[in-house]
Amino acid sequence: MKLSRLFIGGLLGLTVPAIPALADEPDANVLYNHHCAICHGVSRLGGIGPALLPDNLSRLKHAEAVEVIRDGRAATQMPAYGELLGEAEIAALAEWIYEPPEVEPSWTDEDILASHVVNHAYGTLPDEPVFEVEDLKNLFIVVEIGDHHVSLLDGDRFERITRFPSRYALHGGPKYTPDGRYVFFGSRDGWVTKYDIYNLEVTAEVRAGINMRNIAVSADGNYVLAGNYLPHTLVLLDARNLELIASIPVEGLNGETSRVSAVYTAPPRNSFVAALRDIPEVWEIRWPEERAAGDEALVGDFALHRMEAPDYLDDFFFDMEYRYLVGAARGGKGGQVFDMDEEVKVADLPLEGMPHLGAGITWELDGRRVMAMPHIDKGQVSVFDMTDWSLITHIETDGPGFFMRSHENSPYAWVDVFFGPNHDRIHVIDKQSLEIVETLIPEPGKTAAHVEFDRRGETLLLSVWDDDGYLLWLDANTLEELGRMPMKRPSGKYNVWNKTQYEEGTSH
């Protein structure tokens, strides 16, 4: 069908002004206001479509932007403007959206409140699941970033229970409430979505920022914390209906404000821990151990503790007791172990370059607890003794990896080869010998990545990370294939039991 401006306006029930005659050089600003602002917002903060600001677009290559404007995006409301605009106009638009806006965008408490939607108030939906499975704790949530959907799977029968649209570009692991009934998603554009797994319904949504990193849910399930790049804030929400409790400006002891790299939950400390990008501090926010009576949760109940760090620390890994955090120092200078009780650095780790600490896992080896993580810039998995922080070995792999996974009951740790020519490979490492014992290539030429085990560690799911991709279901011991399910670029997958139990082989 030939696309027309009226078509888009009609679709959205909006009136689109007539286009003035264009000068020889396409004026991208004018083009944007006529064609894009309706869905992406007058200030480019997003609306029906995603935000079109340089930071939000950092992951979209320029050529892809041209393609999306020209050809549209399948399974979304983004139409193909190639039928309406010339190549020069498309090129001008694609160029322009990567330029910073004249006025720095802001996102205030009023904006957060105005974005808040409650579809089903907490406590109004039935407590019994609307589907039947053997084990509610062995469900998986799978994020499909190819067309921005989420699938819910029965982990015993490897069957899809439902598939529903998500916000654009979810990032970071979805987080469950401790009982596994609700799951929260965070999108790069700042949306936090609460989903009731038992009723298969989105219950509430709120936009916490313009460019968000990830979310964390308190171990008691009462609070959600979102960490933003833009604005420089932490946003604390009541988990019941995602009401705003407080947005906390991130300003360091030196007066500088900072982006938040990521937020984490530290269950034994009853706290959230925030990694900050631009100031050498680690922030800890303790949640109230007893929730305030009545409906109102007070920000005064939350204790913010700022710890001066020895360096800018990013991308954390925690020990099982959440006393020590391992962070990557700025500029690829190595890793540092920070004791959060004593607030001192206790070790330097030879982790130069780009270790992916967030993907780290831990297990027992000869009576010692070890941690292992891949590197984004080299083909290595580094293994450390966590009792004295000494390096045990670097395991050579076929290329840089992104994700690592295991399970307490599995003898193997899995690491993908996410980058480079061997991105279709995935290694299986023997956790005792620290040798690669198998390298699988599920589909030549297509990226194989991100493993998650079932709750018992007997089977696992593995992604073929492609728009026409699929999930593989494997026997975790024999590595035999048990099934396949087509999916649109399935990225992360998250088992309810493993996540809610903070299983040692999975991300937290």
Ligand code: DHE
């Ligand atoms: Fe992620 C988790 C940071 C790029 C997919 N990623 C995380 C977490 C952090 C992080 C701090 C842990 C938060 C959590 O789970 O709550 N990611 C970063 C980056 O700094 C980086 C390198 C650059 C960026 O632009 O943000 C980055 N991440 C990517 C991707 O390109 C990936 C592959 C595709 C995508 O969706 O954008 C990607 N990141 C993921 C996934 C997780 C994740 C699937 C959750 C992993 C898990 O198993 O828990």
